[in-house]
Amino acid sequence: MDRFGGILFGFSTALQPDNLLFVLAGCLLGTLIGVLPGIGPVAAISILLPLTFPLEPAGAIIMLAGVYYGVMYGGSTTSILVNVPGETAAVVTCLDGYQLARQGRAGPALGIAAFSSFIAGTLGLIGLQLVAAPLARVALRFGPPEYFAVITLGFVFVTCLSRGSRIKAAIMAFVGLLLSGVGLDPITSEQRMTLGVQQLFEGIGVAPLAMGLFGVAEVFRKLAGPASGDAPQAPIKNLLPTRDDWMRAKGAILRGTGLGFFLGMLPGGGPVIASFAAYGVETWAAKDPERLGSGAIEGVAAPEAANNAAAAASFIPLLTLGIPPNPVLAVLFGAFLIHGIVPGPLLIRDHPDLFWGIVASMYLGNVLLLILNLPLIPLWVRVLRIPGDLLYPLVLLFCVVGAYGINNSVFDVGVMLLFGGAGYLLNRKGYPGPPLILAFVLGPLWEVNLRRSLLVSQGDVSFFFTRPIALGIIACAALIATVPLYRAYRRWPRLLRKNSR
Amino acid sequence: MAHRGRGWAAIIAVGLCMAGPLRDAAPAAAAYPDRPITLLVGFAPGGSMDLSARALAAAVKRAAGIALLVENKPGGTGTVALSALLGQRPDGYTLCATPSSVLIRVPQLQQVPFRPLKSFRPLIGFSAPHLGILVRSDAPWKTLGGLVQEAAAHPGTVKYATTGVGSTTHAAVEEVAARAKARMIHVPYKGGNEALMALLGGHVDFAALTSEFIPSLKAGELRLLATMGEKRSAKFPDVPTLREAGYDFVNDAVFAVVAPRDLPGAIAVKLEQTFAAAVENREYREQLDRIDLAPVSYDGRSLAEFLRTNWGKINARLVAGGLINKAATPPD
Numbered sequence: 036m037d038r039f040g041g042i043l044f045g046f047s048t049a050l051q052p053d054n055l056l057f058v059l060a061g062c063l064l065g066t067l068i069g070v071l072p073g074i075g076p077v078a079a080i081s082i083l084l085p086l087t088f089p090l091e092p093a094g095a096i097i098m099l100a101g102v103y104y105g106v107m108y109g110g111s112t113t114s115i116l117v118n119v120p121g122e123t124a125a126v127v128t129c130l131d132g133y134q135l136a137r138q139g140r141a142g143p144a145l146g147i148a149a150f151s152s153f154i155a156g157t158l159g160l161i162g163l164q165l166v167a168a169p170l171a172r173v174a175l176r177f178g179p180p181e182y183f184a185v186i187t188l189g190f191v192f193v194t195c196l197s198r199g200s201r202i203k204a205a206i207m208a209f210v211g212l213l214l215s216g217v218g219l220d221p222i223t224s225e226q227r228m229t230l231g232v233q234q235l236f237e238g239i240g241v242a243p244l245a246m247g248l249f250g251v252a253e254v255f256r257k258l259a260g261p262a263s264g265d266a267p268q269a270p271i272k273n274l275l276p277t278r279d280d281w282m283r284a285k286g287a288i289l290r291g292t293g294l295g296f297f298l299g300m301l302p303g304g305g306p307v308i309a310s311f312a313a314y315g316v317e318t319w320a321a322k323d324p325e326r327l328g329s330g331a332i333e334g335v336a337a338p339e340a341a342n343n344a345a346a347a348a349s350f351i352p353l354l355t356l357g358i359p360p361n362p363v364l365a366v367l368f369g370a371f372l373i374h375g376i377v378p379g380p381l382l383i384r385d386h387p388d389l390f391w392g393i394v395a396s397m398y399l400g401n402v403l404l405l406i407l408n409l410p411l412i413p414l415w416v417r418v419l420r421i422p423g424d425l426l427y428p429l430v431l432l433f434c435v436v437g438a439y440g441i442n443n444s445v446f447d448v449g450v451m452l453l454f455g456g457a458g459y460l461l462n463r464k465g466y467p468g469p470p471l472i473l474a475f476v477l478g479p480l481w482e483v484n485l486r487r488s489l490l491v492s493q494g495d496v497s498f499f500f501t502r503p504i505a506l507g508i509i510a511c512a513a514l515i516a517t518v519p520l521y522r523a524y525r526r527w528p529r530l531l532r533k534n535s536r
Numbered sequence: 537m538a539h540r541g542r543g544w545a546a547i548i549a550v551g552l553c554m555a556g557p558l559r560d561a562a563p564a565a566a567a568y569p570d571r572p573i574t575l576l577v578g579f580a581p582g583g584s585m586d587l588s589a590r591a592l593a594a595a596v597k598r599a600a601g602i603a604l605l606v607e608n609k610p611g612g613t614g615t616v617a618l619s620a621l622l623g624q625r626p627d628g629y630t631l632c633a634t635p636s637s638v639l640i641r642v643p644q645l646q647q648v649p650f651r652p653l654k655s656f657r658p659l660i661g662f663s664a665p666h667l668g669i670l671v672r673s674d675a676p677w678k679t680l681g682g683l684v685q686e687a688a689a690h691p692g693t694v695k696y697a698t699t700g701v702g703s704t705t706h707a708a709v710e711e712v713a714a715r716a717k718a719r720m721i722h723v724p725y726k727g728g729n730e731a732l733m734a735l736l737g738g739h740v741d742f743a744a745l746t747s748e749f750i751p752s753l754k755a756g757e758l759r760l761l762a763t764m765g766e767k768r769s770a771k772f773p774d775v776p777t778l779r780e781a782g783y784d785f786v787n788d789a790v791f792a793v794v795a796p797r798d799l800p801g802a803i804a805v806k807l808e809q810t811f812a813a814a815v816e817n818r819e820y821r822e823q824l825d826r827i828d829l830a831p832v833s834y835d836g837r838s839l840a841e842f843l844r845t846n847w848g849k850i851n852a853r854l855v856a857g858g859l860i861n862k863a864a865t866p867p868d
Contacts, residue, residue, distance in 0.1 A: 077580070078580075081580050081581030081586075081608075082581060084581055085581070085590060085606075175733060175736055175737035175738075176737060177737070178734070178737060178739035179723075179739065219613070219645075219646070221724075221726060222701065222724055223701050223859060224645045224646075224700065224701050224702060224859075225645070225859075226646055226647075231647060233611070233612040233615060233616060233619060233648070233649070234611060234612065234616070236611070236612040236613055236615070236646060237611060237612065237613065302729070302730060302733050352733075356733075356736065356752070357751035357752055357755070358729055358732060358733050358736070358748075358752075359729055365583070365729065366580075366581070366583075369583065369584075369586075369587055369827070372587075372826055372827045372828065373587060373823075373826065373827065374826075375826045377750070377751045377754065378751065379751035379752060379754070379755055380751075380752075380755035380757070381751075381754065381755050442609075442610055442611055443608075443609065444611065483726070487723050487725075490721060490722070490723050491695055491721065491723055491739070491740075493692065493721070
């Protein structure tokens with residue numbers, strides 16, 4: 036069966052009434068979980084998994100997959116409305132999304148988030164359908180040195196990631212790195228900076244950290260501000276993206292999709308890293324980088340496209356190699372096994388109905404999600420009309436419940452509140468949160484791959500120059516790092532002239 | 537009113553507790569269990585620990601009609617759930633399902649609030665992952681002996697991946713290497729899937745893995761050189777064990793159920809019998825096979841023995857490897 040015959044066959048599975056119902060149920064649940072802060076796709080799918088035991092394998096997997104990409108759609112909503120990331124892959128969406136909402140443009144932000152999710156999700160699926168197997172082989176070629184190079188590239192973007200003081204951004208990135216070192220050493224399992232606290236053995240959770248630093252800090256800021264004198268939200272202008280928004284966003288959507296697709300396939304990658312990287316690329320690609328962070332539509336489009344493309348692409352290693360590249364897919368892997376199906380190279384031969392049925396259901400799910408999400412926009416925008424005195428305590432309540440729900444642990448709530456307080460103070464002093472989060476997310480991967488590289492080479496650092504892919508990426512990073520220097524060098528004469536005048 | 541009701545319940549409960557020691561144990565055991573039993577699991581739902589605990593719970597329900605409710609308490613590499621068990625009353629209504637490694641390896645590397653060999657009463661070892669040493673199917677080595685010979689002839693060139701430092705898989709390779717006086721490079725990964733990817737991608741020469749290898753093996757991408765159990769695995773009857781391959785030792789990990797230490801004897805016996813009957817269940821065995829786990833049946837006594845022996849073995853390897861000077865947590 037060729038790829039096109041296969042997908043038609045797949046639709047015949049996915050369009051069966053009960054399977055259609057499972058797609059819808061998965062997407063709805065996913066959106067809901069995405070909207071609620073704290074609990075992310077891993078926890079949600081884990082909790083649902085036992086409930087799917089009695090179902091047919093196709094229905095069960097279709098529903099759980101729907102939850103996964105549904106979360107990617109829903110996660111941006113609270114990021115945009117109240118600066119609380121609905122889940123970790125939507126952290127970056129806060130940066131510009133929330134600024135847009137404050138300017139009365141929550142509608143277009145939500146709209147572009149939904150559209151770019153749809154476009155990227157669909158393109159990602161086309162990629163999955165056409166080139167899954169060969170691409171998965173390429174991804175396997177990525178060894179520790181290549182990872183290290185890619186993540187170094189990510190760090191170079193940190194310097195582009197924030198406006199304002201570069202030094203303050205760098206300080207925050209180092210704090211993020213330091214915080215990411217808390218927990219057991221990834222190579223030797225020794226304790227580092229855990230203070231003997233058992234809950235810190237596996238490190239600080241990224242969800243409570245991000246919710247604290249962004250959402251809770253924002254709540255504190257609102258509550259500390261003048262009770263009634265706080266400037267009201269700008270009046271709500273329009274509900275859908277304008278022509279101008281589209282013109283600005285289209286490049287970002289395509290770049291985000293491409294990057295997200297690639298990073299989604301890599302082991303240890305996935306939507307979170309994809310969304311950060313896509314945002315970094317936008318700040319670098321923008322003609323006017325100052326716009327990003329102050330409410331640029333492309334700052335919403337790129338990460339939302341990237342996390343959806345990554346979600347679609349992360350199915351590739353699971354379905355073609357039988358290897359889950361990230362924790363969400365690992366839970367889905369368990370779901371396959373429970374139903375007596377072994378995902379991997381033989382899946383498409385032994386269970387073509389299932390393989391193509393899943394792919395087809397994801398096409399359907401993307402359409403359903405778009406249809407679901409667009410009519411909700413006016414409703415969401417109305418949330419912003421709730422008076423702050425009422426809205427922000429509610430937001431805090433949802434954050435606390437969400438943080439508790441991740442591991443049923445009060446400790447996580449404490450972590451979130453602690454970083455909420457820290458975020459509030461840092462924000463007042465002009466220290467930006469995004470570099471901290473980025474370094475926190477990338478740090479552990481960076482470290483472990485550097486150390487694995489050095490283990491393999493027995494301490495010899497020449498491996499960066501003998502492996503072509505790694506070398507290429509490192510060269511890119513060096514280039515990107517030097518461009519701002521070059522620009523600054525070009526600007527010098529003008530600055531000097533201005534000053535001498 | 538509801539408040540007062542709860543107060544009364546508390547008073548009655550306290551009364552019963554105080555009366556407990558006075559009563560004969562037999563009627564208590566006869567009445568046990570009169571409500572569902574909570575089974576703590578120290579890992580997130582969907583992993584092999586969780587799935588096998590749920591399979592066990594279903595088997596117990598089928599075999600004895602007793603309800604076991606799985607409650608996931610992930611964190612601290614599985615130690616959070618065991619620590620939570622520490623604070624529970626030893627009434628048989630709270631148990632914990634855990635991989636043996638959380639009682640053997642983790643406490644040696646990290647300080648934990650419990651005494652691994654003393655704080656709990658082992659009840660059953662109910663399932664085990666398949667453990668094996670694998671190379672890619674295009675690798676030159678057809679036997680473990682050939683691979684190890686090459687490693688011994690060229691010290692420091694053969695690289696291998698495992699599921700982590702001090703893991704059961706790591707311990708096995710170290711043991712082989714020590715016996716053959718071969719020096720190999722260990723590249724630890726976080727869990728079996730990452731290690732498997734490193735092997736498939738050719739970033740290491742071989743890997744010691746748990747059940748994750750089975751799909752790729754079935755697809756013909758890997759070659760299984762040895763399994764680590766006492767006998768040949770029923771799933772891979774043509775593959776020699778480590779012992780048959782010339783390395784006289786067995787390397788096992790089991791998923792176990794433990795209770796608080798002071799569990800009354802009658803209740804412990806009842807639970808052991810219930811579990812022993814449950815793991816014979818055919819549906820349970822089929823379910824285990826689907827999630828690529830092997831059924832085992834250690835009773836409480838043999839499980840305790842297993843833990844004690846392996847504590848010593850793993851301790852010797854961690855110390856020899858320079859990872860620890862002595863165990864971070866005393867065993868008892």
